[in-house]
Amino acid sequence: MRTAREESKKAAECLRIALRDYNLKFGTVLNDPDMAPFRASPEFKELQEEALRGGEDIGSGFRRDLKLISEVQAPFRGVRRFFYVAFIAAAGISTFFTIPRLIF
16 A cells, blocks of 8 residues: 555656646646645645756746746736836936935
């Protein structure tokens, strides 16, 4: 009889193969209710960390799916960061020219 740990290891290996060779979308793993027990396992956490490091064993589709998920969670993050930096730079330049005028 297999233990839960052995089953999780086998599931992680099967998922690596499916992600790499059969273009399984990682969103499917994240949203499938049948995968909920596996998502709570340490093996799933290892699979996620491997993907974040750019693991070649799991294919490029995995990283693309992670980017899409982060975009859904925080839409236009890059655009917002650009505007934050631009506004901070504009405020800094304005302060740089205004302070000396107030002093002199």
